[in-house]
Amino acid sequence: MYAQLVKSEGAKSREEMLPEEIAFQDRIDRGEKIEPKEWMPEGYRKTLIRQIGQHAHSEIVGQLPEANWITRAPTLERKAILLAKVQDEAGHGLYLYSAAETLGVSRDEVIHLLHTGKMKYSSIFNYPTLNWADIGAVGWLVDGAAIMNQVPLQRTSYGPYSRAMIRICKEESFHQRQGYDIMMKMAAGTPEQKAMAQDALNRFWYPSLMMFGPSDKDSVHSAQSMAWKIKINTNDELRQKFVDQTVPQAKYLGLSVPDENLAWNEDKGGYDFSEPDWSEFFEVIAGNGPCNEERLGARVKAWEDGAWFREGLMAHAEKAAARAPVAAE
């Protein structure tokens, strides 16, 4: 779940819709995929650009907290696995920017919106990775939460987004397993390692719950996105599913979930749990999280420092084109 608080256009009733909007909605209701060159309401296109763009940015910014431990990974094998994983995340960014391009917006344009603070990335990446178990927790909890949201999005109505999700989900489930594997080693390790594992869970639990976005009662943009099948489940449904899946995994590790209100509720067949601190969530989204400045700063610096590189390649391509013989006059 790398898209939060995606602003959607207001939902229209069937009576308010134009004939082409009705036909479009009917296609979605029949489960048809919408493809790039086909007619779509402007609101559908704009909402998708925001959502896919935010998702792509999350993949790219999301490299940073994990890359923070590549040079310190404790074994050659762990280093190789982490490199492969971070490379996958960059690859996900690439598919998603490409999916956004099919909606008529270039990669450079959406990256510019990220760098100028007009587009966001997931709040989770504004939290620091402080010990090696955090790399386990990111795979287990953060990728676990992402999968929870992305598996249903494989059925989303927009063809290129849906196909990107199918590829991404395959890799994410590997990521989650490797994260859990690190947690198992840490939780079964020395007392210091076990303490790192517990510390990682303590710090990543609530930020992971925030990944699903605000409570349904405060989530104003969901209705239209759900009608368009850009969003498949509500925030609270997914959060509940995540908690129900994750609590037994924490127990298996011998770690405690940092929530004194956590209890199995027989009636609903799920856990009762404490809500995250939503004021913290909104502060992090607004740019005041522990790592917002570093994360966005690192991306902007990479872009600015690399300008000469990109310009050099463009200049060479132009020279090469000018030198190439003209095929047909």
Added chain:
Amino acid sequence: MGAAVETVDRTAFVEWLERVGDSALILGHRVSEWCGHSPVLEEDIALANQALDLIGQCSLWLEYAAEVEGKGQTADHLAYRRDASAFRNPLLLERPNGDFGHTLMRQFLFDAFHIKLLRALKDSADVRVAEIAAKAEKEVAYHLERSADLVVRLGDGTATSHARMAAALKALWPYTGELFADDAVDRAMAEAGIAPLPSSLRAAWEATVKLVLAEATLAMPGEVWQHGVGRTGGGKQGVHSEHLGYILAEMQFLQRAYPDATW
């Protein structure tokens, strides 16, 4: 394990395997420092992939070094528990990343050497060396294709990109001589038929470098003072720059701070 191991000085063989393995490890470390910070998304992907290749190669070489040494160590022991003076990579590979042009130029100068070395090692009298080289060669052929291509495009790009690549070449050239300096370990390996003398790879390396630099509109540097080839030796003999200590402090932190842990 190939027959050659029985007839060669094991200490020299271990040292030589560490030279090849440490080279992959230290360059892989440097390349991985770019992860998430490179000028364009495709470069992030390519660099992570390249670092991954190098860490994989390092594991194979150091695992073999540990076996030949026969003291019950693993590749991880060698990577994470030796101090700087026991590392055997040439100085070029521990040079700081600098700008992206420095990183690419370092990569190109080494790739052009690395590929010649691996191609020669495919005919090694030691079967295991030949096998590892054959696997690594496929990866490094691509590394060279990529780094040479980028050196050409940036050398012959804008005035700025040209100037940056020229500055990188000037800064790194004094570290290329060490790649080809033969010593007693190299001679023992050559006599046993395990590896070529580094000096024997020089002409082919120079030919590649000359060709690529010409296309990149960069002048081939002339004779300059070379680091690491004098009486005290260089990285190949364990006499490093100040930079390696910091690389190891970072890389080995967890293994050093929690020596009883398994990860």
